[in-house]
Amino acid sequence: MSVKQIFQAVGKHMDQVSSVGIPASLSKEEARRKKVISTLAYITMYLVAIYGTIFFIFTHDWLILLPAWGFAGIFALLLWAGRQQMFGLARLGLIFTFC
Numbered sequence: 001m002s003v004k005q006i007f008q009a010v011g012k013h014m015d016q017v018s019s020v021g022i023p024a025s026l027s028k029e030e031a032r033r034k035k036v037i038s039t040l041a042y043i044t045m046y047l048v049a050i051y052g053t054i055f056f057i058f059t060h061d062w063l064i065l066l067p068a069w070g071f072a073g074i075f076a077l078l079l080w081a082g083r084q085q086m087f088g089l090a091r092l093g094l095i096f097t098f099c
Contacts (some may be wrong), residue, residue: 014042020082022034022035034082037082041094
């Protein structure tokens, strides 16, 4: 599998994940906003979990791993909220999590 095929597969998967829970009746602009929220939560969830785990492996400090996995769980809940079409909750949760 080439690098190009890997990026295409990842892009296809990201498009599927970010489009979940978005009804076809929404305007194009509103659907794009909801897609951005889902994509940001999805990417951040994996980055927090991966980097937290890597830093834990190097430092063996539970005070790095536990908050990282906690925040990954919060981002997973925001994805779930988007899937349940609670986009206002997902939007506010994303704002408060990053603040």
